[in-house]
Amino acid sequence: MRQVLTMTGLGLAALSLAACNDEGKMDTGTPVAGGARAVAMLATATGAPVGRASATDVAGGVRFTIDATGMPAGTHGAHVHMVGRCDAPDFTSAGGHWNPTQKKHGTMNPQGPHQGDLPNLVIGSDGRGTIGAVIPGATLAGLLDADGAAMVIHAGPDDLMTDPSGNSGGRIACGVFQAS
Structure with a gap:
């Protein structure tokens, strides 16, 4: 131990x-004066609320923050997905990872990462967890395009390398980004 x-x-x-x-x-990225912001309320397939994700324009990119509660303890892949839809039960309507630069998956992949690849979300025994990451080169205008984007939390940890999703398992929570 x-x-x-x-x-x-x-x-x-x-x-x-x-x-x-x-x-x-x-x-953590210097906020852009008057910069755009978007929020996604996270929910399970049954509609139970489990937190929120935010995206904020910062100097040189977008800062993503996830504040989760009521989630299963353990390590979970967290990714921005390219379609702003979260249809239960499996949230596949959110599409694949947000990847405007056409890279491979994972920060440990020499040909990656996707702009939607975030660090793993670690949930404690109390059901809570928080992460924050700045994605260089990302823009809220790109995130909030015609079909929107969603934040998806996966059942298992992201191995940070395997294309296309880091072997992170099923999708257990999802939220659609809305400009705020």
Whole structure:
């Protein structure tokens, strides 16, 4: 157990360092004055609310944030999908990952990532979890195109490499982005 906790701590430390700028400060993206924002209310296939996702224009990209509650404990893939539809029971109406740059899936894939690839969402035993990530080069105008976009949470962890979806399993929650 101690080894698992140590490895988890090392992994979190590496992620924290990777998200820092040259001064050692966390790089969360500087908000754009008057920048666009969109929100997606997340729900299960039965319609139970399980949190919200937001997308905010920041300098050089879009910051995505997920605040989840009432979700199954564990690690879950979290992705922006290219169609703004969340039809139950399996949310396949949301289409594939948002990928305007035509890359392969995953931040660990030398030919990736999709712009819709986010870090895994870790849900604690209390059913809560939060992530935030800036996707460089992404735009809210691209996200909120004619067919919209959706945030999808998957049943299992994303391996951050396997195309097209990181072997992250079924879709267990979904929300359509709406400009706010």
